[in-house]
Amino acid sequence: MLSLGRTGQPQSWGRYPKVQHSQVQSIYWRSELPDLSRFEQPVLPYAYGRSYGDSCLNEGGISLDISHLRRFISFDENTGHLRCEAGVSLAEILEVMVPRGWFLPVSPGTRFVSVGGAIANDIHGKNHHRAGTFGCHVTCFELLRSNGERLVCSPSQNSELFRATIGGLGLTGIILWAEFRLKPIINPYIDMDHIRFSSLDEFFEISAESDQDYEYTMSWVDLLIGGKNLCRGIFMRGNHNQSRALASKPVKKRLPLALPFNFPSFVLNTLTVKTFNELFYHAQLGKSIHKIVPYDPFFYPLLQYQFVVPFANANEAMREILGRIRRSGEGSFLTVLKKFGAIQSPGMLSFPRPGLTLALDFAYGGSKTLKLLAELDRIVLQSGGAVYPAKDARMSAGSFQAFFPGWKEFAQYIDPHFSSSFWRRVTEVKTQSQELVVL
Amino acid sequence: MKVLIAGATSAIAHETAKFFARDGAELFLVARSADKLEDISNDLRVRGAKKAETFLLDLNDLDRHRQMIETAIETLGSLDMVLIAHGTLGDQQLCQQSVAKTLEELTTNFTSVISLLTILANYFEQQKHGCIAVVSSVAGDRGRRSNYVYGTAKGAVSIFLQGLRSRLSESGVAVITVKPGLVDTPMTASLKKGLLFAQPAKVGRGIYQAMMKGKEVIYLPWFWRPIMAIVKSIPESVFKKMSM
Numbered sequence: 114m115l116s117l118g119r120t121g122q123p124q125s126w127g128r129y130p131k132v133q134h135s136q137v138q139s140i141y142w143r144s145e146l147p148d149l150s151r152f153e154q155p156v157l158p159y160a161y162g163r164s165y166g167d168s169c170l171n172e173g174g175i176s177l178d179i180s181h182l183r184r185f186i187s188f189d190e191n192t193g194h195l196r197c198e199a200g201v202s203l204a205e206i207l208e209v210m211v212p213r214g215w216f217l218p219v220s221p222g223t224r225f226v227s228v229g230g231a232i233a234n235d236i237h238g239k240n241h242h243r244a245g246t247f248g249c250h251v252t253c254f255e256l257l258r259s260n261g262e263r264l265v266c267s268p269s270q271n272s273e274l275f276r277a278t279i280g281g282l283g284l285t286g287i288i289l290w291a292e293f294r295l296k297p298i299i300n301p302y303i304d305m306d307h308i309r310f311s312s313l314d315e316f317f318e319i320s321a322e323s324d325q326d327y328e329y330t331m332s333w334v335d336l337l338i339g340g341k342n343l344c345r346g347i348f349m350r351g352n353h354n355q356s357r358a359l360a361s362k363p364v365k366k367r368l369p370l371a372l373p374f375n376f377p378s379f380v381l382n383t384l385t386v387k388t389f390n391e392l393f394y395h396a397q398l399g400k401s402i403h404k405i406v407p408y409d410p411f412f413y414p415l416l417q418y419q420f421v422v423p424f425a426n427a428n429e430a431m432r433e434i435l436g437r438i439r440r441s442g443e444g445s446f447l448t449v450l451k452k453f454g455a456i457q458s459p460g461m462l463s464f465p466r467p468g469l470t471l472a473l474d475f476a477y478g479g480s481k482t483l484k485l486l487a488e489l490d491r492i493v494l495q496s497g498g499a500v501y502p503a504k505d506a507r508m509s510a511g512s513f514q515a516f517f518p519g520w521k522e523f524a525q526y527i528d529p530h531f532s533s534s535f536w537r538r539v540t541e542v543k544t545q546s547q548e549l550v551v552l
Numbered sequence: 553m554k555v556l557i558a559g560a561t562s563a564i565a566h567e568t569a570k571f572f573a574r575d576g577a578e579l580f581l582v583a584r585s586a587d588k589l590e591d592i593s594n595d596l597r598v599r600g601a602k603k604a605e606t607f608l609l610d611l612n613d614l615d616r617h618r619q620m621i622e623t624a625i626e627t628l629g630s631l632d633m634v635l636i637a638h639g640t641l642g643d644q645q646l647c648q649q650s651v652a653k654t655l656e657e658l659t660t661n662f663t664s665v666i667s668l669l670t671i672l673a674n675y676f677e678q679q680k681h682g683c684i685a686v687v688s689s690v691a692g693d694r695g696r697r698s699n700y701v702y703g704t705a706k707g708a709v710s711i712f713l714q715g716l717r718s719r720l721s722e723s724g725v726a727v728i729t730v731k732p733g734l735v736d737t738p739m740t741a742s743l744k745k746g747l748l749f750a751q752p753a754k755v756g757r758g759i760y761q762a763m764m765k766g767k768e769v770i771y772l773p774w775f776w777r778p779i780m781a782i783v784k785s786i787p788e789s790v791f792k793k794m795s796m
Binding site: 184 | 574585587588591592594595598599600738741745
């Protein structure tokens with residue numbers, strides 16, 4: 114269950130950074146909870162280690178493995194309200210609920226995240242323009258604080274703690290269970306269109322005509338083409354299929370498209386990325402194709418490093434960012450473009466906001482990559498955007514605090530016995546020389 | 553499918569029960585902790601169990617076994633399958649210092665199992681169909697210095713099951729000896745995890761499949777069968793010097 118590295122230490126999905134925890138403590142039952150105040154170091158909940166950077170890591174501290182808290186509690190067939198323990202993975206919810214005609218309100222790029230992690234990172238999916246974030250669908254949860262209190266939080270009860278915990282990076286206490294709304298589906302299939310576009314403007318055109326009528330939209334993009342078109346790519350849009358006849362057709366078990374993250378970095382050089390993107394683009398021959406696919410491959414490619422910029426500055430920001438990436442010679446293997454909608458999350462520290470979001474993954478190439486990403490941060494900041502903490506391992510404290518001006522308000526709800534590598538990195542005052550290393 | 557599960561809150565039992573729940577089975581769950589029993593029964597209900605009835609019992613309380621089994625039969629109407637999965641991995645060092653502790657381990661892991669099996673065997677023999685699966689252990693295949701009290705109990709259970717299997721085969725009832733190796737559960741939380749550790753979900757699937765097929769002796773995962781064949785073949789003169 115626990116995503117432990119060869120050293121027996123909790124890791125994040127990007128396998129960077131690698132840190133040592135002083136202790137890993139498993140929690141097996143809600144009726145046998147540890148006294149969190151007795152730990153001498155700060156604690157942080159951890160389940161499947163699907164965040165990419167260091168927001169799920171707690172160097173020198175205690176990692177509380179909640180992946181054994183993976184029991185369902187109740188399900189209301191009439192309203193779709195599901196209550197389950199925080200370590201239940203979204204994959205398991207799909208496995209149990211899809212055959213009965215229910216689907217997750219929000220599906221992220223990987224389904225192997227825990228419910229607790231989905232709330233703590235206030236995750237989003239390809240239907241953000243229609244459904245908002247995961248936190249928008251949470252009705253209540255129970256939070257264990259280090260003073261032993263167990264607080265049920267909802268929009269009307271302990272509401273500030275409710276808002277702080279959604280997107281709160283696991284710092285406000287341990288979510289023991291949560292309740293949220295599933296949505297009904299007729300069958301497990303998605304009607305999906307692939308449409309090629311050859312410029313950012315064209316992307317905006319297709320996006321404008323699709324967002325209204327399609328539940329799911331996202332685009333794969335090739336950034337390395339250069340020129341005034343900025344990018345080309347394939348716009349994917351989908352809706353849940355409505356055919357009752359398909360409801361009984363079994364979905365083949367298939368492994369999600371998993372890109373190997375421990376791939377030696379030389380494999381991801383500019384040439385291979387170009388080749389991959391060339392193939393991906395031309396693998397689709399016609400301008401537009403339509404097919405009905407099982408929900409698996411549609412939802413779960415893997416991604417890394419993500420920012421959002423407001424629509425007003427999107428064109429200019431994209432121009433600058435894409436130019437900068439091209440000049441650096443660093444390739445992004447899988448790049449995903451999407452429009453975030455206007456539905457506001459209750460979360461105080463939530464990342465999604467109206468605008469254009471781009472998710473990239475770079476092979477870690479040492480200081481060269483860090484330098485590039487720090488420059489991207491600067492452009493995002495100038496454009497009034499933000500970078501996604503769940504995928505970050507290197508943004509500076511200054512950048513974080515500018516991206517999330519509400520962080521000080523949020524900080525008062527942090528449990529005094531909780532901390533993370535990420536939080537210390539982006540809030541603790543550093544000397545000038547340490548900042549320079551990051552830049 | 554109507555299934556009685558003793559030791560229902562054990563990780564292996566719960567993982568097995570999830571497969572029965574998915575099939576819409578009717579379950580009768582027995583364990584000694586009310587809180588955990590409630591957690592497990594709620595989970596299995598959401599996963600599709602048509603029924604998930606609970607019975608609070610410390611299985612060391614042998615006097616109540618008959619009442620528990622009668623209640624199960626009464627509640628579900630009859631029994632198709634039984635999984636006996638309760639047990640403790642006692643501290644070998646403590647047992648060596650204490651007769652009482654040793655006997656307690658033997659009661660939990662052997663005597664209580666034999667008590668349940670004695671009552672259930674007669675029920676299934678009369679019914680002439682069904683399946684009884686018991687979680688024994690690879691530890692029962694050979695006495696080792698590191699855990700021979702636990703191993704003794706499990707080995708005795710395995711031998712009892714051999715005889716029972718032969719007897720009940722006449723009545724068309726399957727008796728399954730389940731021999732898991734190292735499984736990553738709360739019971740083994742204090743042990744250092746290595747490559748040989750299996751996830752309880754995998755072991756649960758193996759048990760479920762064996763019960764549906766009416767197997768005899770299964771090792772879970774499968775590679776423990778050749779491993780234990782080798783362990784059993786080592787001469788005693790050599791084995792006694794090995795620190796396993």
